[in-house]
Amino acid sequence: MMRLEQAIRTVNARGEKAFIPYVMGGDGGIDRLPDILAFLEQSGATAIEVGVPFSDPVADGPVIQEAGLRALADNISLKDVLEAIRTARQSTSVPIVVMTYLNPIFRFGIDTFLSTCREVGVDGLIIPDLPLEQSDQFFAGRDKQDIALVQLVSLTSPMERIEKLAAHSEGFLYAVTVNGTTGGQTNFGDSLEQHLAKVAQLSPVPVMAGFGISTPEHVRQLSTSVAGVIVGSKIVELLQQGDEAAIEQLMAARLPDVTV
Secondary structure (H helix, E strand, O other), rough: OOHHHHHHHHHHOOOOOEEEEEOOOOOOOOOHEEEEEEEEOOOOOEEEEEEEEOOOOOOHHHHHHHHHHHHHOOOHHHHHHHHHHHHHOOOOOOEEEEEOOHHHHHHOOOOHHHHHHEEEHHOOOOOOOOOOHHHHHHHHHOOOOOEEEEEEEOOOOOOOHHHHHHHHHOOOEEEEEOOOOOOOOOOOOOOOHHHHHHHHHHHOEEEEEEEEEOOHHHHHHHHOOEEEEEOOOOHHHHHHHHHHHHHHHHOOOOOOOOOO
């Protein structure tokens, strides 16, 4: 079992839900990233998703797009993010998942990217614009070792497609909870929890729900039928505001019998 999946299952075995916060690498300065990762680990993150700034982030909503633009304005690159993760590994042990698009990987070099990920301690990858059908070709003949490749399923994916994606996903299966890009939501559809329960039944790996989750109530509601939640835009927003207490409050909602 890959380390990323093991971390989620260990948390679930304690009767808790997993919580994966997302941060944009380089937002506010790349030197901040190791301290941010240490804070999130200390606050109870099961794993941490680190985004790489990119000029055409098709899966990201306004908050994360703006964070990426701030990082790009400081000329933050994929290499910079990976080197900051290397530094963070001196004081953090939580699994780290890098979220990036194909173009930065191609520019970096696929083999160099994978070897660097192994060297710096990356545990998983989320590549939204890499279709399942091309992932085998993308990694063909390359040593990915224990780096999990996480697949995403949408609300509009047929169950046959979800089952196929779940069978190939590593670490966890990312269940997208809205139609569209990332960003806080006021309400989720009435059938969402039922949908998530069906996905969880089909998946051999833990299912994490993400996109639009921004309140403690969302965390409790949407983690009912799955292993846990991923929170991105709200974490990015609160980090920019320097509101660590609100982040801790949001993450505490994953715990059983906690009133927030």
